[in-house]
Amino acid sequence: MSHSVELTNVGMTFGATRAVGDVSFAVEAGEFFSILGPSGCGKTTILRMIAGFLQPTEGRIAIGGRDMSGLGPNQRPTAMIFQSLALFPLMPVWENIAFGLEARGASKAERRAKADDLLKLIALEGFGDRMPGELSGGQRQRVAIARALAVEPQVLLLDEPLSALDLKLRQHMRAELRALQKRTGVTFIYITHDQSEALAMSDRVAVMSAGVLQQVGAPRDLYESPRTPFVASFVGETNAISGTVVEVSDTVATIDTAHGRMSGRSGEGLKSGGTARLYVRPEALVPGLDVENRLTATIERSDFEGAFALLHGRLADGSPLVASVGNTALAEAPGPGESAAFGFETRHAVVLADG
Amino acid sequence: MRWNAEAIPRFLFALYMGAFFLYLFAPLAVMGAATFNASRFPTVTPWRGTTLEWFAALAKDGAMWQALWTSFVVAFFVVAVALPVGTAAALVLTSLHARARSLLYALMVSPLLTPGVVIGIATLVLWRRVGVGGGVFLIVVAQASFIICYVMLMIAARLQRFDRTQEEAALGLGASKFMVFRRVLLPFLRPALYAAGVLAVLQSIENYNTTLFVRGFDTPLTVYIATKVRTGLTPAVNALALIMIAATVIGAIAYEVARRRQTRRG
Numbered sequence: 001m002s003h004s005v006e007l008t009n010v011g012m013t014f015g016a017t018r019a020v021g022d023v024s025f026a027v028e029a030g031e032f033f034s035i036l037g038p039s040g041c042g043k044t045t046i047l048r049m050i051a052g053f054l055q056p057t058e059g060r061i062a063i064g065g066r067d068m069s070g071l072g073p074n075q076r077p078t079a080m081i082f083q084s085l086a087l088f089p090l091m092p093v094w095e096n097i098a099f100g101l102e103a104r105g106a107s108k109a110e111r112r113a114k115a116d117d118l119l120k121l122i123a124l125e126g127f128g129d130r131m132p133g134e135l136s137g138g139q140r141q142r143v144a145i146a147r148a149l150a151v152e153p154q155v156l157l158l159d160e161p162l163s164a165l166d167l168k169l170r171q172h173m174r175a176e177l178r179a180l181q182k183r184t185g186v187t188f189i190y191i192t193h194d195q196s197e198a199l200a201m202s203d204r205v206a207v208m209s210a211g212v213l214q215q216v217g218a219p220r221d222l223y224e225s226p227r228t229p230f231v232a233s234f235v236g237e238t239n240a241i242s243g244t245v246v247e248v249s250d251t252v253a254t255i256d257t258a259h260g261r262m263s264g265r266s267g268e269g270l271k272s273g274g275t276a277r278l279y280v281r282p283e284a285l286v287p288g289l290d291v292e293n294r295l296t297a298t299i300e301r302s303d304f305e306g307a308f309a310l311l312h313g314r315l316a317d318g319s320p321l322v323a324s325v326g327n328t329a330l331a332e333a334p335g336p337g338e339s340a341a342f343g344f345e346t347r348h349a350v351v352l353a354d355g
Numbered sequence: 356m357r358w359n360a361e362a363i364p365r366f367l368f369a370l371y372m373g374a375f376f377l378y379l380f381a382p383l384a385v386m387g388a389a390t391f392n393a394s395r396f397p398t399v400t401p402w403r404g405t406t407l408e409w410f411a412a413l414a415k416d417g418a419m420w421q422a423l424w425t426s427f428v429v430a431f432f433v434v435a436v437a438l439p440v441g442t443a444a445a446l447v448l449t450s451l452h453a454r455a456r457s458l459l460y461a462l463m464v465s466p467l468l469t470p471g472v473v474i475g476i477a478t479l480v481l482w483r484r485v486g487v488g489g490g491v492f493l494i495v496v497a498q499a500s501f502i503i504c505y506v507m508l509m510i511a512a513r514l515q516r517f518d519r520t521q522e523e524a525a526l527g528l529g530a531s532k533f534m535v536f537r538r539v540l541l542p543f544l545r546p547a548l549y550a551a552g553v554l555a556v557l558q559s560i561e562n563y564n565t566t567l568f569v570r571g572f573d574t575p576l577t578v579y580i581a582t583k584v585r586t587g588l589t590p591a592v593n594a595l596a597l598i599m600i601a602a603t604v605i606g607a608i609a610y611e612v613a614r615r616r617q618t619r620r621g
Contacts, residue, residue, distance in 0.1 A: 052527075099528050102538070
């Protein structure tokens with residue numbers, strides 16, 4: 001597979017603010033690639049630089065192997081779907097969809113035919129003559145996607161397009177977007193602050209914080225092997241236990257904590273004697289599991305979520321601990337007020353140096 | 356206990372609305388009624404009998420029709436100048452940074468704060484220097500110089516509600532700047548352009564004090580009516596006013612009917 005979009009040491013400075021610093025990554029052709037981060041982390045800036053609405057102050061962006069510097073948004077093989085969708089409210093749906101073809105000088109018959117094809121693709125046949133204001137939120141969403149696909153872009157850029165929808169519709173649109181991407185084979189670059197969205201849809205995810213790229217990887221990699229404290233705590237829920245490194249090898253690191261000695265897989269840059277944190281997911285904590293790594297907490301409350309329950313407890317030093325217990329094991333799980341010991345496997349925890 | 360909570364405010368409101376509309380329309384009613392008075396002067400007292408003769412007198416007043424035609428010609432060209440220039444000014448204004456914007460805004464609105472007489476005299480003095488005397492051309496120039504401000508304000512108000520991401524979306528789909536303007540921005544501005552056009556026509560036709568100084572030998576309607584005041588005003592002028600009011604009201608109703616029909620069609 002070839003690189004569809006390649007960013008090399010890209011940086012963006014607005015006045016005195018450095019919005020994005022030294023970001024490099026490559027997106028493969030046909031990949032569903034997400035950029036995940038809290039609001040203000042620079043992810044939208046990156047997307048706008050790829051689209052050509054902003055020119056990076058440093059580095060270069062190439063699409064399909066071609067350097068894009070100096071090219072405006074109307075000269076790039078990209079199409080963007082905006083958070084607000086930005087449908088043209090005064091044009092019927094079919095003219096919205098065919099707008100990009102109109103810009104390329106296609107005849108009216110050609111445009112109409114293509115618009116009808118795309119309406120079929122998004123299951124909105126016969127909606128061509130409606131106005132955007134007459135459609136529901138989910139339908140407008142699909143029209144925005146069709147409008148972007150009409151120009152047959154190499155890369156489709158999506159700026160949190162699902163954030164305005166309600167939960168049910170959002171989950172439905174997630175599946176639909178994913179299916180559409182697989183069917184069309186277009187490279188998708190998807191921006192979101194919702195980690196479950198990014199994990200569920202993407203082939204790979206780039207996690208950003210404060211304008212810096214933290215880690216790029218498959219959703220499972222990010223979840224199971226976070227490389228920075230930010231990724232460990234931002235992607236999914238986790239428990240962080242701080243301590244001092246006593247022993248470190250290529251694969252395992254052991255730290256001394258206020259709750260005893262425990263080990264996890266070792267991250268980069270760990271030094272014996274340095275401060276570090278051990279990160280362990282709620283589902284890795286098993287009540288009563290008799291292993292070397294153990295944490296004892298007093299359970300304060302148990303939140304029943306259906307498939308599982310989250311046990312919220314406090315460790316001896318008062319710091320919180322969250323464990324999740326599957327529905328089928330719930331009967332044996334400790335209840336509120338009880339003190340319980342949780343064990344976890346070394347391979348289910350990660351030790352990362354404090355950054 | 357029920358009446359003082361509900362009835363008094365409602366009564367006061369009705370009283371206020373009554374007074375408001377009386378204040379607004381009583382002069383028009385009196386002026387309209389005077390058209391049908393057989394008196395030689397535009398008045399309702401004493402009533403010398405009901406007549407339609409002033410409409411006949413109006414029809415025969417060739418100079419007045421000439422003046423009306425001149426006003427229309429002026430209004431046409433004022434709109435032709437003010438709409439594009441005012442729109443362009445509004446576009447520039449909304450694309451500027453905050454500080455430059457407030458400076459340019461003050462500069463462009465200043466003709467509205469300048470007395471019309473001053474604009475008239477200033478226009479005449481300036482164009483005299485390059486050998487252009489008063490006439491329809493100068494009336495258009497002088498009127499446009501402040502009517503452009505109204506157009507600009509109206510278009511700028513509409514532009515403020517324009518969703519800039521639509522422009523970006525269009526560019527992102529490969530549209531040229533011109534296509535963005537023609538297919539996205541212009542349709543969005545259309546209602547404001549119509550409104551500004553109507554306002555420009557009304558401002559142009561009713562203008563007197565600026566027009567007076569730059570008219571040269573051309574006589575638009577307001578100037579004609581003012582000269583008649585000196586030489587003897589007859590209710591024929593009222594007849595003309597009545598016709599213009601009727602035309603305005605019919606136009607407004609027709610517009611509203613068309614608009615409602617369109618909304619119903621969706």
